Amino acid sequence: MSIDVRGVSKRFGDFVALDDVSVSIPSGGLTALLGPSGGGKSTLLRVIAGLESADSGSVHIEGVEATRLPPQKRNVGFVFQHYAVFKHMTVARNVAFGLEIRKRPRAEVAARVQELLELVHLSQFGHRLPSQLSGGQRQRMALARALAVEPTVLLLDEPFGALDAKVRKELRDWLRRLHDEVHVTTVFVTHDQEEALEVADEIVVVNQGRVEQVGTPDQLYDEPANDFVMGFLGEVTTLGGLVLRPHDIEVDRGPGRAGAHEAVVTRVLRVGFEVRVSAETVGGERVTVLMTRTHARALEVGEGATLWLTPAVGAATVPSMPVRLGAGVPA
Numbered sequence: 001m002s003i004d005v006r007g008v009s010k011r012f013g014d015f016v017a018l019d020d021v022s023v024s025i026p027s028g029g030l031t032a033l034l035g036p037s038g039g040g041k042s043t044l045l046r047v048i049a050g051l052e053s054a055d056s057g058s059v060h061i062e063g064v065e066a067t068r069l070p071p072q073k074r075n076v077g078f079v080f081q082h083y084a085v086f087k088h089m090t091v092a093r094n095v096a097f098g099l100e101i102r103k104r105p106r107a108e109v110a111a112r113v114q115e116l117l118e119l120v121h122l123s124q125f126g127h128r129l130p131s132q133l134s135g136g137q138r139q140r141m142a143l144a145r146a147l148a149v150e151p152t153v154l155l156l157d158e159p160f161g162a163l164d165a166k167v168r169k170e171l172r173d174w175l176r177r178l179h180d181e182v183h184v185t186t187v188f189v190t191h192d193q194e195e196a197l198e199v200a201d202e203i204v205v206v207n208q209g210r211v212e213q214v215g216t217p218d219q220l221y222d223e224p225a226n227d228f229v230m231g232f233l234g235e236v237t238t239l240g241g242l243v244l245r246p247h248d249i250e251v252d253r254g255p256g257r258a259g260a261h262e263a264v265v266t267r268v269l270r271v272g273f274e275v276r277v278s279a280e281t282v283g284g285e286r287v288t289v290l291m292t293r294t295h296a297r298a299l300e301v302g303e304g305a306t307l308w309l310t311p312a313v314g315a316a317t318v319p320s321m322p323v324r325l326g327a328g329v330p331a
């Protein structure tokens with residue numbers, strides 16, 4: 001394991017930001033810390049970086065006890081959402097900075113900067129000032145700068161958070177490709193489930209200062225540990241006291257199937273090639289069902305129609321719990 005966090009707690013006054021958190025992050029992987037705002041993701045990242053000290057517990061990086069080490073002794077690279085750049089220095093000098101303060105030979109610095117600018121696809125922009133780059137290019141420069149000193153781990157705190165959706169998506173794909181090239185153990189914070197599901201090898205779901213689940217995107221999506229994880233990773237609804245995904249519900253016009261719930265359609269909304277059907281069961285449960293347009297048309301699903309709804313065989317389900325704060329699961 002590259003990063004081992006054991007029993008870490010962190011309070012700010014009375015507020016518990018991290019509550020006895022233990023998590024192991026594998027070497028060479030791209031790991032996302034995912035969760036709602038205020039859940040403790042950044043605090044956990046900052047404790048790993050040494051920018052925040054834990055009240056209790058330990059942090060090991062590559063087998064070395066780092067709990068009391070200052071950030072500069074941990075060999076971590078760090079990139080924030082709003083990256084602090086040296087505005088008066090060119091892009092190349094910004095990237096070279098960490099190497100220059102380590103007094104590396106001039107020729108070695110020049111070669112390494114060239115290599116890094118190529119890696120982040122900025123070779124033709126080395127002579128520009130950071131203000132002459134786009135937001136996305138600036139974050140790529142920030143990554144080159146963080147990688148310059150060959151960190152053991154790269155820690156990214158919402159690195160693309162301030163950028164617009166299109167650039168964000170491009171950079172996300174780019175980060176995945178970059179990671180496949182350099183394989184440095186990377187941990188990034190995001191509150192965007194799509195970003196985590198698309199990019200990460202492994203996801204750590206952090207909520208209310210605790211780790212809810214650790215797993216691959218498939219594990220989390222298909223075998224969520226609880227209603228919170230399920231609700232955070234995709235749309236959910238409830239049927240018969242179970243939380244499940246709206247496309248995991250079988251729809252019939254008659255009561256043929258075992259365990260079917262009778263419901264009346266309250267609303268039908270077309271969303272692209274799908275149809276979102278809102279229905280209310282005789283027990284008063286509000287259910288959302290996603291089905292294809294073809295299927296909805298074949299069954300003549302319209303407002304006021306009576307349907308029989310059954311959880312699909314093999315659907316991921318968890319028992320419905322009272323709503324927890326920030327859980328995002330409808331009552």
Ligand SMILES: Nc1ncnc2c1ncn2[C@@H]1O[C@H](COP(=O)(O)OP(=O)(O)OP(=O)(O)O)[C@@H](O)[C@H]1O
Nearest residue numbers: 012015017035036037038039040041042043044191
């Ligand atoms: N220096 C601080 N002083 C007081 N409270 C803090 C401090 N840093 C963080 N907190 C609180 O700790 C909680 C966790 O914050 P943290 O930034 O780790 O959450 P997060 O999951 O990264 O959220 P976001 O996605 O909004 O950044 C928040 O409620 C925050 O207000």
